[in-house]
Amino acid sequence: MMITSRQLTLAGIAALALVWGLLPEFTLTVMSYIGLYALVAAGLVMLTGVGGMTSFGQAAFVGLGAYATAWVCTSPWVAAWLPAGFPRALLPWVGLLLGLLVTYGVARFLGSVTLRLSGHYLPLGTIAWGLSIYYIFGNLDVLGGFTGITGLPPLTLGSLSFATPLYLGPVIWGVLLLALWALHNLLDSREGRAIRALKGGRVMAESMGVDTAHYRIKLFVLAALLAALSGWLYAHLQRFVNPTPFNINIGIEYLFMAVVGGAGYLWGAVLGALLITLLKEQLQDWLPRLLGSSGNFEIIVFGLLMLVVLQRFADGLWPRLNHWSARWLRPDTRQAAPSVRPVTLAQRTLPPAGEVILQSRDVSRRFGGLLANDAVNMTLKAGEVHALIGPNGAGKSTFFNMISGVDTPSSGEVRLMGAVMQGKPSREFAALGLGRTFQHVRLLGQRSVLENVALGAHRRGRQGWIASMLRLDRAEEAAILAEARRQIERCGLGDLADRPAASLALGQQRVVEIARALAGQPAALLLDEPAAGLRHLEKQALAVLLDQLRSEGLGILVVEHDMEFVMNLADRITVLEFGAVIAEGTPAQVQANPRVLDAYLGGSDDLAGAAA
Ligand code: ADP
Ligand code: MG
Numbered sequence: 001m002m003i004t005s006r007q008l009t010l011a012g013i014a015a016l017a018l019v020w021g022l023l024p025e026f027t028l029t030v031m032s033y034i035g036l037y038a039l040v041a042a043g044l045v046m047l048t049g050v051g052g053m054t055s056f057g058q059a060a061f062v063g064l065g066a067y068a069t070a071w072v073c074t075s076p077w078v079a080a081w082l083p084a085g086f087p088r089a090l091l092p093w094v095g096l097l098l099g100l101l102v103t104y105g106v107a108r109f110l111g112s113v114t115l116r117l118s119g120h121y122l123p124l125g126t127i128a129w130g131l132s133i134y135y136i137f138g139n140l141d142v143l144g145g146f147t148g149i150t151g152l153p154p155l156t157l158g159s160l161s162f163a164t165p166l167y168l169g170p171v172i173w174g175v176l177l178l179a180l181w182a183l184h185n186l187l188d189s190r191e192g193r194a195i196r197a198l199k200g201g202r203v204m205a206e207s208m209g210v211d212t213a214h215y216r217i218k219l220f221v222l223a224a225l226l227a228a229l230s231g232w233l234y235a236h237l238q239r240f241v242n243p244t245p246f247n248i249n250i251g252i253e254y255l256f257m258a259v260v261g262g263a264g265y266l267w268g269a270v271l272g273a274l275l276i277t278l279l280k281e282q283l284q285d286w287l288p289r290l291l292g293s294s295g296n297f298e299i300i301v302f303g304l305l306m307l308v309v310l311q312r313f314a315d316g317l318w319p320r321l322n323h324w325s326a327r328w329l330r331p332d333t334r335q336a337a338p339s340v341r342p343v344t345l346a347q348r349t350l351p352p353a354g355e356v357i358l359q360s361r362d363v364s365r366r367f368g369g370l371l372a373n374d375a376v377n378m379t380l381k382a383g384e385v386h387a388l389i390g391p392n393g394a395g396k397s398t399f400f401n402m403i404s405g406v407d408t409p410s411s412g413e414v415r416l417m418g419a420v421m422q423g424k425p426s427r428e429f430a431a432l433g434l435g436r437t438f439q440h441v442r443l444l445g446q447r448s449v450l451e452n453v454a455l456g457a458h459r460r461g462r463q464g465w466i467a468s469m470l471r472l473d474r475a476e477e478a479a480i481l482a483e484a485r486r487q488i489e490r491c492g493l494g495d496l497a498d499r500p501a502a503s504l505a506l507g508q509q510r511v512v513e514i515a516r517a518l519a520g521q522p523a524a525l526l527l528d529e530p531a532a533g534l535r536h537l538e539k540q541a542l543a544v545l546l547d548q549l550r551s552e553g554l555g556i557l558v559v560e561h562d563m564e565f566v567m568n569l570a571d572r573i574t575v576l577e578f579g580a581v582i583a584e585g586t587p588a589q590v591q592a593n594p595r596v597l598d599a600y601l602g603g604s605d606d607l608a609g610a611a612a
Contacts, residue, residue: 002330005322013177020170028165030281032237034273035172039230041257041269042179043223048255049263050187051219052199053115054123056251057130061224063137063246064103065231069095070149070241071142089156096232100225106133107224111217130248137243148242155236168237175233179226180266182469187266189468190454190461190480195219196444197455203406204442209430209459209520218465227254249299253280256302260309262316271318276302342479345460348433348521350553351417353383357555358403358434358524363412363422365398365579372398374580375412380524380555385546387566388559390576391599396559397439399576400528403557404436405429416524430459435522437513439529439559445502449493449512452501454484456519487515492541507534511542518549525549527558531565543569567591575599 003011023031040058048054072078072095114125138146154163155171162168186192194215197205202212235241244250253276261272283298291297313320351357358380365373372395380386388396401407403414405426414422417432426434435456443452457480463473488497491511496504501512510530517525530546531539539562546556546569560566566573567587575583575596583593590596 002328004330004332005325006332008329016173017170021166025165028169030277032165032169032172034270034277035169035176036230036234036237037254037257037277038270038273039172039176039179039233040227040254041261041273042176042183042266043226044254044258045261045263045266045269046183046187046195047219047223048258049265049268050195050199051216053216053220054255055126055220055223056123056248056255057110057126057133058223058227058254059246059248059251060130060133061103061107061227062231062234062250063133063241063243064106065096065099065228066235066241066246067137067143067149067231068099068102068228069232069235070152071095072098073152074149075142077142088153092153092155092232092236095235096229099228099232103224103228104221107221108217111220115213115216115220126251127248130251134243134247137246144242146243148240150240152235152239152241154239162236165237168233172233172237175229176270179229180270183266185471186465186469189473189477190458190463191465191468193451193455194458196447200442200444203426204438206426207404207406207430207436208455208516209427211427222465249296252299253302256306258316260306260316262318264315265318265322268316268318271321272316275317279305340475340478342482343475345457345476345479345483346462348523350523351382353381353553355382356380357382357417358557359415360399360403361413361415363399363402363409363414365395365402365407366410372579373402373409374578376576376579376581378403378574378581378584380557382523382555383550383553384571385550385556385558385569387570387573388557388576389561389563389566389573394576395579396576397528398579400526400559404434404526430520433521433523434526435517435520435524436526437510437517437528437530439532441506441509441513443501443509443512443516446500448498449488449501449504449515450481450484450497452512453488453515453519454480456487456516457483457521459520484515484519487518488512491515491518491545505533507532507538510534511538514542514545523553523555525554525556527556527560529559529561531560531562539565 020028040062044055044058069092073091078091110129114122114129117125137143143149154161155168156162160167162171187195194205194208194210197208197210198212198215198219205212234245257272257276258269259272260275261270262268280298283301287297287301309317356379360376360378362375362377363373364371364375376395376399378386378388388399390396398407402409402422405421405424405428408423412422413420416429416434419432421429421432460483461476461480463476467473485497488494491514493508493511493515496508501509504512510533514527514530531542534542543565550556558566558570570587572585573587573590574581575590575593577599582595582599583590585593
């Protein structure tokens with residue numbers, strides 16, 4: 001049977017819809033819960049698997065969604081406050097609105113507080129507020145304390161009533177599938193690339209013009225809203241709420257689901273919810289019989305199981321399932337919407353050759369007692385290649401960070417396109433036309449070369465999250481991908497565009513970084529050791545490319561160890577030693593400078609050799 005995974009998915013959904021009415025009540029209930037859990041887990045896939053932020057506290061957001069509607073539907077205060085004759089059937093929808101609003105507010109606040117925490121402090125922070133919200137539910141009298149609220153009405157829409165799993169289940173699964181579709185679209189867009197870039201480290205993402213703090217909060221809010229939506233449906237399925245299902249150990253279970261299913265994969269959320277829910281059913285039946293007493297033993301079994309899964313299948317089960325099913329599934333050959341006509345991306349007019357684009361004035365950087373940069377002056381002009389050289393530890397990387405917004409000078413001034421820039425984040429450098437590569441390559445290894453390079457054009461697009469989710473971004477996306485492909489071909493990697501970046505040789509990965517920088521249409525290009533790891537022919541090709549870019553009017557600053565490469569290519573050279581500039585001039589002038597020859601001691605052969 002040769003069908004694609006897409007067709008299989010659609011067939012599965014159709015089959016489920018057909019037999020739904022024939023399933024026993026108990027199965028329908030379990031299926032409905034799986035859908036509810038998967039909705040929360042899908043948010044966690046986005047947050048944890050894609051965005052790299054771990055949260056144990058999602059159950060609290062489910063609770064906000066559930067309690068909001070429970071309160072609205074049952075509170076005499078609400079009934080008194082609403083206009084007389086307000087149809088009671090609309091109360092759950094008011095509850096949904098309130099739940100989403102409250103969750104939005106709480107998630108924004110908690111996000112702005114906790115997401116600043118780094119490393120293990122972030123998950124610990126989520127445990128802290130997860131517990132707090134649980135106890136708030138339990139201790140608020142208006143929410144019924146630990147007894148909760150009973151007597152919720154069923155969801156109704158016109159004359160339709162969704163009172164039982166038979167009717168509410170399809171709504172739940174409909175919402176889930178819609179959410180998966182929207183999230184899938186989001187990940188497959190300009191904004192999705194920016195979200196994935198969060199995992200590549202803040203420095204890289206910010207250099208591509210992504211406001212990482214903003215994206216982290218947005219992702220956090222998105223996951224929270226999905227949880228609240230699940231809570232709203234849950235409340236009207238269960239028809240009563242109490243704090244127990246919103247406790248921190250349920251929060252841990254949600255994370256189990258995402259991780260076991262495959263934290264980087266949306267369908268992994270469904271698989272994880274399915275497995276954990278069924279397993280929990282079984283364990284709750286069997287464990288008390290085996291152990292002869294009742295208690296939450298399944299949580300211990302879960303913990304052990306999670307360890308095993310993470311040991312054996314670090315990426316969760318979904319990629320395994322995918323890999324295994326690939327044998328008998330036809331690959332999806334969906335083209336990126338050939339019918340749309342690409343829009344024109346934002347273009348930058350490059351400054352005329354010879355104009356100063358990047359300038360440092362007396363830039364110093366102190367690390368404790370060490371003066372890593374000592375009043376460094378340097379200018380980069382449009383249409384020139386400027387090389388920064390110096391022995392190891394001379395302060396080149398420190399300076400590079402200072403003029404690209406990664407670090408702030410202790411004193412001195414950095415100007416880009418005439419604007420004073422010290423203290424500003426690197427995304428503002430990117431906005432003004434600075435493109436850069438990294439000494440230690442920072443690519444998303446699992447993503448294709450094309451995707452990596454397209455991230456470089458992030459700033460040139462406009463479409464936001466909602467447009468991406470609804471697929472309204474296709475014309476712009478086509479333009480971005482076309483631009484990325486153009487830069488890849490120009491850099492000589494056209495054949496490798498669809499390969500995962502990590503499968504390329506290190507030297508090629510450096511070139512991918514150059515292509516990524518070029519996709520942002522920079523005026524100033526900063527390259528940290530671009531020739532390292534390149535073979536002789538590749539170095540020559542790189543020199544030809546940089547020469548071409550120079551003639552197009554780019555200003556290029558290279559930090560490089562390969563003297564032959566530098567001497568043949570650079571128009572001007574600045575030499576650093578112990579953080580200070582000891583020489584500046586043309587390659588010929590620098591090579592004749594006795595201080596430079598001294599500084600290089602053993603390396604003087606290198607210089608002389610390159611001169612010959
Ligand atoms: P280069 O790139 O020329 O090899 P660097 O700029 O990396 O030199 O380092 C210059 C000096 O500053 C070195 O002595 C290094 O140990 C020191 N240094 C660099 N970064 C830091 C830091 N974050 N904290 C403390 N010292 C640093
Ligand atoms: Mg360095």
